[in-house]
Amino acid sequence: MKKDLPPPYTALTRHPMMPRTKHDESARFNFLTHFNRYLSGTLGAGNKLAYETRVLPAFRAEHGRDPEHRYEIRDAMNRDPFHRMWSALKRNSMEMRQMNGRQAVLRQLDELDAQARQFNEHSGLLELDASIEQPLYQTCVDIHCQPGGYHSEERPGDVTVGANYDVGLFATVGGALGALNDGGGQALVAWAKANKPDWKPKRILDIGCTVGHNAVPLAQGFPDAEVIAIDTAGATLRYAAARAAGLGVKNIKFVQANGEDLSRFPDNHFDWVQTTMFLHELSASSMPRILREAHRVLKPGGLILHVEQPQYGPDMPLFEQFMRDWDAFNNNEPFWSAMHGVELEDVMADAGFTHAEQFVVGVRAVVDPTIFPPSPEGEAEDFGRAAVWNAYGAWKVAPAKEIAA
Amino acid sequence: MTEGIDWIARSGARAKGRRPAFFDEPALDRLYSLTLALASELSATRERLDTVERLLETGGTLRREDIEAYAPDRAAGEERGESTRAYIARIMRGFQQEVEAMENPDPPIMDWVEKLSTP
Numbered sequence: 001m002k003k004d005l006p007p008p009y010t011a012l013t014r015h016p017m018m019p020r021t022k023h024d025e026s027a028r029f030n031f032l033t034h035f036n037r038y039l040s041g042t043l044g045a046g047n048k049l050a051y052e053t054r055v056l057p058a059f060r061a062e063h064g065r066d067p068e069h070r071y072e073i074r075d076a077m078n079r080d081p082f083h084r085m086w087s088a089l090k091r092n093s094m095e096m097r098q099m100n101g102r103q104a105v106l107r108q109l110d111e112l113d114a115q116a117r118q119f120n121e122h123s124g125l126l127e128l129d130a131s132i133e134q135p136l137y138q139t140c141v142d143i144h145c146q147p148g149g150y151h152s153e154e155r156p157g158d159v160t161v162g163a164n165y166d167v168g169l170f171a172t173v174g175g176a177l178g179a180l181n182d183g184g185g186q187a188l189v190a191w192a193k194a195n196k197p198d199w200k201p202k203r204i205l206d207i208g209c210t211v212g213h214n215a216v217p218l219a220q221g222f223p224d225a226e227v228i229a230i231d232t233a234g235a236t237l238r239y240a241a242a243r244a245a246g247l248g249v250k251n252i253k254f255v256q257a258n259g260e261d262l263s264r265f266p267d268n269h270f271d272w273v274q275t276t277m278f279l280h281e282l283s284a285s286s287m288p289r290i291l292r293e294a295h296r297v298l299k300p301g302g303l304i305l306h307v308e309q310p311q312y313g314p315d316m317p318l319f320e321q322f323m324r325d326w327d328a329f330n331n332n333e334p335f336w337s338a339m340h341g342v343e344l345e346d347v348m349a350d351a352g353f354t355h356a357e358q359f360v361v362g363v364r365a366v367v368d369p370t371i372f373p374p375s376p377e378g379e380a381e382d383f384g385r386a387a388v389w390n391a392y393g394a395w396k397v398a399p400a401k402e403i404a405a
Numbered sequence: 406m407t408e409g410i411d412w413i414a415r416s417g418a419r420a421k422g423r424r425p426a427f428f429d430e431p432a433l434d435r436l437y438s439l440t441l442a443l444a445s446e447l448s449a450t451r452e453r454l455d456t457v458e459r460l461l462e463t464g465g466t467l468r469r470e471d472i473e474a475y476a477p478d479r480a481a482g483e484e485r486g487e488s489t490r491a492y493i494a495r496i497m498r499g500f501q502q503e504v505e506a507m508e509n510p511d512p513p514i515m516d517w518v519e520k521l522s523t524p
Binding site: 005006010011022023024027028030031034035038045046049050053082084085087089091092093096098099102103106107108109110139140141142145147148149154155329330332 | 406407408409410412413415416417418419420421422424425427428433434437438441442444445446448449450452453456472473475476477482483485486487489490493494497500501503504507508510
């Protein structure tokens with residue numbers, strides 16, 4: 001496709017579990033895909049203009065100083081007429097994406113549920129545990145304004161929430177994640193192979209896997225590895241396991257478990273522990289616990305990698321922090337702001353990874369560029385949605401051996 | 406169709422979590438929801454019309470299942486994408502011109518009226 005045009009929705013690969021969209025359902029996703037790009041590009045520029053030409057001058061006049069925190073900018077911008085209109089449009093676009101996805105899924109739910117049951121009964125890829133409680137960060141609001149979140153059911157045993165996530169992700173990210181929405185996972189494989197060509201991880205753990213779009217590429221990229229993908233949300237895992245089976249992947253298992261308690265796995269068990277766009281959906285109490293467990297189950301010499309949008313840090317202008325915060329307050333991601341405000345390196349250090357073991361690297365979605373043009377960056381970026389991420393990682397060092405006297 | 410579930414009613418389920426009010430007047434929030442949904446429906450209808458035209462042009466006849474199954478090739482996809490982009494530019498003109506005005510602000514027209522009316 002031309003660089004400035006998103007691909008049509010029909011460019012998505014219809015794997016066996018992907019809900020079939022009717023003509024107009026695809027067309028609505030096409031509208032939203034274009035509209036989201038227009039909102040972040042052409043109209044997005046208006047937010048900064050409004051800030052610089054009137055909101056900031058008014059703030060200075062009132063307070064006699066510049067804003068000192070992104071929340072001060074948010075309070076001021078939330079009174080600005082242009083930012084209000086822009087936010088209203090963006091929120092509605094998110095809601096319409098959900099409704100269109102749910103219409104497509106719910107009208108064919110009988111077929112989807114039957115298909116998922118068939119895959120899951122025979123593939124052995126799914127291990128549910130009804131005793132896993134849904135954490136508060138999952139249930140307090142429906143993350144991403146996705147009705148039912150990742151954990152709820154329309155009826156017992158259904159796949160609605162996972163199917164809806166998969167069918168509409170394309171519109172949210174403007175097609176930037178590729179034909180299987182898996183450009184993020186593919187990027188991880190490409191990065192690992194480029195940076196450690198001879199590395200052959202045997203056991204890989206993906207925490208917070210949702211529909212497995214980032215975990216399945218790890219299994220495909222390392223066919224000799226055994227991938228365990230966990231999530232607390234059984235409803236989403238049912239779809240994830242069936243999706244993976246439909247793609248013919250066998251070396252992955254979807255397990256309902258909470259990353260805060262990985263006691264089912266011994267110490268030093270995994271060669272690679274991965275989270276992708278997951279930490280910001282947690283809470284200040286659960287994140288350190290999950291990171292400590294991740295450290296415990298990771299082998300010396302193993303890799304931990306957390307893919308996230310960039311942390312705010314002192315070098316990021318407050319206005320950009322405010323824009324990146326939009327989803328926290330308007331798209332039901334209440335930990336987003338606090339999570340991006342912490343020094344993730346320090347949180348990882350508290351979990352057991354010394355600063356010397358850690359690194360930060362940029363990762364870009366791997367997609368077929370002839371069909372899926374790259375995600376817009378810089379001024380035109382849809383803050384928080386660009387398929388360009390920061391990976392916060394560490395290679396775990398073996399503990400120093402006591403030297404015999 | 407799905408047994409035992411009103412798929413139309415359930416598709417509109419609201420996400421848990423209080424919705425922000427973007428405007429002081431709640432009716433304006435509702436109006437944005439309504440207008441944008443209508444914009445999306447018209448866009449889908451325009452795309453459907455384009456599909457019908459292309460199918461008729463190629464085959465001379467029409468079957469509804471062909472409309473539902475239609476997937477544009479590269480060239481058609483780009484033409485339709487460009488058409489959607491132009492459509493959005495038309496309906497969003499007021500917003501876009503407001504951004505332009507912030508970029509290059511003008512004085513109130515009365516300033517010019519007075520200036521040009523003064524000999």
